[in-house]
Amino acid sequence: MSVVPADFETTAIRVGSPQHKQLLSQFFIDTHREYDPEKIDWPPLSAEELRRLTGLPFWQEAVVTENVTSNTVTAAAALESDPQLKRAIAMQGFEEQRHARLLAALAAHYRIPLEFPAPYAPRDLEDDFLFAGFGECFDSFFAFGLFALARDSGLFPAALVEVFEPVMEEEVRHILFFVNWVKARRAELPWWRRAAFRLRCGRIILKQVASRVKTARSLGGGARKSSENFTLTAHRDIGTPMTLHGLLATCLRENDRRMGHYDARLARPRLVPSIARVLYRLLPARL
Numbered sequence: 001m002s003v004v005p006a007d008f009e010t011t012a013i014r015v016g017s018p019q020h021k022q023l024l025s026q027f028f029i030d031t032h033r034e035y036d037p038e039k040i041d042w043p044p045l046s047a048e049e050l051r052r053l054t055g056l057p058f059w060q061e062a063v064v065t066e067n068v069t070s071n072t073v074t075a076a077a078a079l080e081s082d083p084q085l086k087r088a089i090a091m092q093g094f095e096e097q098r099h100a101r102l103l104a105a106l107a108a109h110y111r112i113p114l115e116f117p118a119p120y121a122p123r124d125l126e127d128d129f130l131f132a133g134f135g136e137c138f139d140s141f142f143a144f145g146l147f148a149l150a151r152d153s154g155l156f157p158a159a160l161v162e163v164f165e166p167v168m169e170e171e172v173r174h175i176l177f178f179v180n181w182v183k184a185r186r187a188e189l190p191w192w193r194r195a196a197f198r199l200r201c202g203r204i205i206l207k208q209v210a211s212r213v214k215t216a217r218s219l220g221g222g223a224r225k226s227s228e229n230f231t232l233t234a235h236r237d238i239g240t241p242m243t244l245h246g247l248l249a250t251c252l253r254e255n256d257r258r259m260g261h262y263d264a265r266l267a268r269p270r271l272v273p274s275i276a277r278v279l280y281r282l283l284p285a286r287l
Contacts, residue, residue: 013265016187021171024180025084027263031173032091033166037102041158042109052155063103063114065139069132070096071120076129084257085181092177095170099112102167116152131202133178138208140171141272144258146235151240179269244287248280 013020045053074093080086107114122128147168151161186197242250252273259268 006090010232011265015185015267016184021082021085021184023263023265024177024184025082026089027266028088028173029084029091031169031262032095033169034057035098035166036096037105037188040102040105040163042163043157045110045157045160049156050110052095053110053160057106059103059112060114063116066096066100066103066115068120069136070100071258072128072132074248075122076125079125088177089181092174095174098208099167099170102163127200127204130182130201133175133182134201134205136171136178137269138212139174140175141251141255141269141276142247143171144168145247145255146252149247154201168258172262175269176259176262176266180267180276193242243285245280245283245285248276248283252276252280 013023015025070093073089073096077086077090077093080089104116104156106112147161147164150156151158154282186194186201255273
């Protein structure tokens with residue numbers, strides 16, 4: 001794995017430059033990890049552990065999300081003319097599809113009833129890729145914290161939690177790649193088109209924020225969770241007592257820890273961690 005500590009002194013790289021694109025594609029390709037979901041040796045579970053696993057209500061939402069994301073990202077490779085960036089996006093599409101395969105293997109082994117939808121067909125390659133990428137920035141931030149809760153709580157066997165560690169690392173790489181790709185994409189546009197691209201990204205981000213706000217307002221109301229933001233409510237399903245204040249602290253800590261493993265010259269996602277830090281400071285610890 002190509003790793004540079006976050007505090008390492010490095011020469012700045014201009015976003016969108018050939019050096020930035022090379023760093024971006026090479027980082028992603030070099031950190032790809034091989035594993036086969038169909039060959040995983042799933043650990044045996046006790047009756048209580050199996051009940052707890054199969055009782056989690058977000059598996060179907062996860063399958064729907066992975067279906068949309070994997071097909072969107074795979075198709076988005078066509079957006080790139082740069083051979084290495086094209087290869088990196090195609091590799092990300094493969095990894096997203098592997099997440100879907102992992103869920104299918106999990107469901108088959110532990111007999112979790114799931115419905116697998118037909119492959120999603122992107123309508124607009126760039127818009128759909130931007131929507132999926134910004135959505136992943138939201139969901140991954142919370143997923144890092146939820147994974148830490150599941151890992152540290154002991155509710156599930158360590159061997160089962162470890163199966164999903166590569167997925168967490170792939171999510172870090174995916175959002176790192178995405179935020180840098182967006183910056184590079186904007187930088188290569190003529191100056192008069194950059195403002196429109198910013199507005200387009202802003203509109204998509206606002207749609208993602210609105211979706212999360214809607215879910216947050218429905219907490220406790222029994223509303224069905226959206227497949228786009230089930231990570232916001234999953235901490236209750238894991239069964240670990242946790243306030244929103246505590247969840248935000250865990251997510252921030254895990255986000256910083258995982259991001260710190262990668263080259264400091266790559267831009268980090270800022271929006272979601274910044275919002276979380278503000279909320280963490282404003283919310284009383286009891287909430």
